[in-house]
Amino acid sequence: MLVSHTAAAMSVSFDEANLVSPAGLVPVMRLGQDAGLHELTDEWLSVPTDKGANAGLKVAALVAGMVAGADSIDDMAVLRHGGMKKIFTGCYAPSTLGSFLRSFTFGHVRQLDAVASRLLVNLARKAPLFGTPSGEDFVFVDVDDTIVEVHGYQKQGSGYGYSGVRGLNALLATASTRDTAPVIIGQRLRKGAANSARGAKKFITESLGTLKRTGVAGPVLCRFDSAYYGHPAVSAALAGGAQVSVTVSMNPAVKRAIAGVPDSAWVPIQYTNAVFDEATEAWVSAAEVAEVPFTAFSSRTKDERITGRLVVRRIPELNPKAVEGQPTLFDTHRFHAFFTTVDAKDLDTVAADKTHRRHAIIEQVNADLKDSALAHLPSGHFGANSAWLVAAVMAHNLTRAAGVLAGGAFAKARTGTIRAKLIIVPARIASSARKIRLHLPESWPWQTAWENLHTATHSPPRAA
Numbered sequence: 001m002l003v004s005h006t007a008a009a010m011s012v013s014f015d016e017a018n019l020v021s022p023a024g025l026v027p028v029m030r031l032g033q034d035a036g037l038h039e040l041t042d043e044w045l046s047v048p049t050d051k052g053a054n055a056g057l058k059v060a061a062l063v064a065g066m067v068a069g070a071d072s073i074d075d076m077a078v079l080r081h082g083g084m085k086k087i088f089t090g091c092y093a094p095s096t097l098g099s100f101l102r103s104f105t106f107g108h109v110r111q112l113d114a115v116a117s118r119l120l121v122n123l124a125r126k127a128p129l130f131g132t133p134s135g136e137d138f139v140f141v142d143v144d145d146t147i148v149e150v151h152g153y154q155k156q157g158s159g160y161g162y163s164g165v166r167g168l169n170a171l172l173a174t175a176s177t178r179d180t181a182p183v184i185i186g187q188r189l190r191k192g193a194a195n196s197a198r199g200a201k202k203f204i205t206e207s208l209g210t211l212k213r214t215g216v217a218g219p220v221l222c223r224f225d226s227a228y229y230g231h232p233a234v235s236a237a238l239a240g241g242a243q244v245s246v247t248v249s250m251n252p253a254v255k256r257a258i259a260g261v262p263d264s265a266w267v268p269i270q271y272t273n274a275v276f277d278e279a280t281e282a283w284v285s286a287a288e289v290a291e292v293p294f295t296a297f298s299s300r301t302k303d304e305r306i307t308g309r310l311v312v313r314r315i316p317e318l319n320p321k322a323v324e325g326q327p328t329l330f331d332t333h334r335f336h337a338f339f340t341t342v343d344a345k346d347l348d349t350v351a352a353d354k355t356h357r358r359h360a361i362i363e364q365v366n367a368d369l370k371d372s373a374l375a376h377l378p379s380g381h382f383g384a385n386s387a388w389l390v391a392a393v394m395a396h397n398l399t400r401a402a403g404v405l406a407g408g409a410f411a412k413a414r415t416g417t418i419r420a421k422l423i424i425v426p427a428r429i430a431s432s433a434r435k436i437r438l439h440l441p442e443s444w445p446w447q448t449a450w451e452n453l454h455t456a457t458h459s460p461p462r463a464a
Contacts, residue, residue, distance in 0.1 A: 017083060020087065021424060022069075029067075030457040040118050040119060042055060059391065062391040063398060073094050106383060120184075133217045133218045137178055142224075144366070145170060147169060159191055159192030160193060169193075170189055180412070205239070208236075208241070223359035234306060244340060246339050254310065271315075291312065291344075291352075292312075293307070368415050371414075406450070406452050425444065
């Protein structure tokens with residue numbers, strides 16, 4: 001592609017008052033408005049009036065800026081250009097939104113958590129975030145934490161966590177089905193050096209409560225990594241009506257159980273570099289799985305012990321001293337085990353292993369957030385950063401709902417893809433007969449999806 005005019009024949013001026021760059025915010029924020037974002041915030045949030053006047057509009061402005069790609073307070077200036085004030089109310093200056101965030105205490109953040117939970121419930125009623133579940137397939141709840149890197153010693157709560165970088169610890173819970181992309185049902189910001197399982201029991205209980213209120217049908221399976229293999233987290237999931245699939249650490253009890261697995265129990269699975277043998281209709285793979293009955297937390301009282309299955313995957317240990325034609329006397333293996341309460345008739349050994357490995361889907365959500373609003377935690381105030389995380393989660397879920405309503409590939413696309421193709425769309429504002437019309441680019445490749453979203457959010461309300 002070449003520029004069609006010479007430098008001397010082209011000039012630039014920033015003087016058009018009827019242009020907006022993120023025209024996709026119109027249907028998206030209409031969706032947020034219909035889901036009660038403003039009303040819920042005004043009802044639940046009690047930030048002092050000197051900073052918290054019009055709290056619903058200010059929270060909505062933060063969410064809108066994040067939907068449009070803002071990852072810092074200064075980036076909220078994206079709301080104040082061209083004709084934005086002609087189509088939106090509450091286009092606040094970044095300094096106003098920064099002062100609003102810094103007024104948040106821990107209690108205010110918990111109030112905003114309540115807003116985010118109820119917003120997700122309302123969004124699930126307006127968009128099929130979980131598809132059309134049959135009531136038999138699992139709804140997967142994945143819990144994990146991630147370190148959001150920060151710089152400087154003035155960030156309250158920052159510290160060196162398990163990743164070895166200075167940051168703050170963001171704990172997330174996501175919900176998804178086999179055919180839908182994850183939405184976030186719980187979030188919490190903690191000190192950078194916080195243990196992964198800190199506060200997990202209450203967090204899991206609240207997250208499962210939010211999921212239940214969405215009305216999604218089907219059994220729930222909570223998937224955790226080994227940091228959450230403890231009685232508080234596992235018992236909270238079971239008490240919330242969910243089953244559990246959790247990676248276990250190689251403690252003596254687990255090692256004894258693995259040692260008791262007979263050689264005939266190991267089954268090859270589809271794994272890295274696996275090859276399917278059509279003659280035998282089986283996978284030829286170096287990885288194998290087996291299972292044995294197992295009782296978790298056997299050192300606790302009998303009523304606190306949890307029975308289930310220990311599913312073990314083994315992979316041959318590479319021996320650098322072995323040479324061709326002179327193999328080692330016996331094979332050694334690396335073992336990876338997880339504990340699950342799901343009955344074998346619902347998930348056999350191979351299916352249980354494949355299902356548990358898909359827990360990694362939450363890492364895609366972490367990357368998605370860090371590619372947008374969580375690229376930075378913008379304030380030195382811990383309460384402000386905690387509120388920023390909650391707003392980022394609401395923006396993520398709102399964008400995800402917009403993608404579902406747009407249809408097609410957008411239903412499972414990254415929020416960055418939805419933002420680039422449906423949100424950051426330039427438009428010229430025109431008015432006629434007291435009506436506003438947005439003129440978008442001709443031959444926009446994703447026009448159909450954009451129109452689907454606009455129609456879904458601006459159609460007349462259905463009859464009761």
